[in-house]
Amino acid sequence: MPALVIHSSDSHLIEEPTLWSTRIEKPFAGREPRMIAEPTGDWFYADGIRLQSPVGGTLAGIRFKDQDKLTQETRWTEVVPGAYQPAAKLKDMDADGIYGEVIYPTLGMHIFRLPDPRLIEACFRAYNDHMAEFCSAAPKRLKGVALICLDDIPTAVRELERAAKNGFTSAMIAVYQSEEDCYEKPRYDPFWAAAQDLSMPLALHIGTNRTAPRATSDKRGDPSLMLKVLTNPSSYVTAVHWVQLSIADMVFSSVFERFPKLQVVSLEHEGGWAPYFIEQMDYTYTQRGRKANWVRFKGSTRPSDFFRRSVSISIQEDAFAIKSRDIIGVDNLLWGDDYPHAESTYPHTQEILAKMFAGVPESDKAKILGANTRRLYRFS
DSSP states (O other): OOSSOOEEEEEEOOOOTTTTTTTSOGGGTTTSOEEEEETTEEEEEETTEEEEOGGGGTOTTHHHHOGGGOOSOOOGGGSOGGGTOHHHHHHHHHHHTOOEEEEEOSHHHHGGGOSOHHHHHHHHHHHHHHHHHHHTTSTTTEEEOEEOOOSSHHHHHHHHHHHHHTTOOOEEEOSOOOSTTOTTSGGGHHHHHHHHHTTOOEEEETTOOTTSOOOTTOOTTOTTSOOHHHHOHHHHHTTHHHHHHHHHHHHHTTHHHHSTTOOEEEESSOSTTHHHHHHHHHHHHHHSOOOTTOOOOSTTOOHHHHHHHHEEEEESSOHHHHHTHHHHOGGGEEEOOOTTSTTOOTTOHHHHHHHHTTTOOHHHHHIIIIIHHHHHHTOO
16 A cells, blocks of 8 residues: 555445346336436436436546547446446556545435335345445445435334444435425434444435436436436536535534534535535524524534534545635545546546645645545444
8 A cells, every 4th residue: 555545435336237127126126227228328217217327437537538528428338347346446446546435326326316215215225235245345445335215214224224234334315305304303313313323424425315306207218308417517516505404404403412423424515615604604603693493502512513523525626625624624524536427536636636735734635535534434
């Protein structure tokens, strides 16, 4: 290993077309994600709903060569082996100077949009089994993130406990459920308690809204009807809104006060927004007129105290976050390469990091690029 051991807190795999058809429980057979060949590319459908092309595994490094080739529709045959084969992934990690990865899904993120929570739960159980097997190829270097649906809390707690028994050290929930069912609701308390007791950080990843556009009008064979989240750039640049809502809801409803060891992680929202967000939470708590239902914390504790104790932010190419690291908290910042997606730093990670961390003390650099991730996700 190099002197600076780099761990990516946000990497991905691309699910193989047969992952769900070979693993889904019998009551859900025929409704699971399946790949359909369309005139301009392959697309996954589940329960008649168009989800995503396997594009996430085909564009690693393309932006450095020819940005005109960045697309939203590709064929499975174009997916790079490192996106779904552990040995190939490790080879690409070695070539790019990455020792360990925390691995998230690609298509799995879109499954949060399915209307039927029972189908989501079944798809997630199948995925979690696959991810456990995938990471068993190199357990010291690969850490999978379990997928959990929070529509039914007892079921969610059971799956979280099963994931922990299968070696997972973290889980992903929807970045935002809905306005009527946001994370300030008391019904989530048993799940927060379970995550705390199991030392399982909870990921709030971009693109996992439970209430995202469901595109039920999409028709097979008509690639012009694509999800707004894939076609509208404004959905990307404003996506931080959803993670801010969830974190603020959890802070101001005293979730982190009642569950002091609970950890959540924001992923792929970058972090330059965090200093202003932290300041505004404190300002609102201390200076604005208080409504009758506003929670007051014990003693002199402020929202920023809960943020720095319980919230981590994964960044990729965010110079603003690095410059603001003392405000955000050096211990609260993680780094991820997003391999093998289009915006991945692969295969130029070392050059990008050298520029982004120029002038940063080695102790801070070591924490953000590896030590914080190793601690949070319990890498050996």
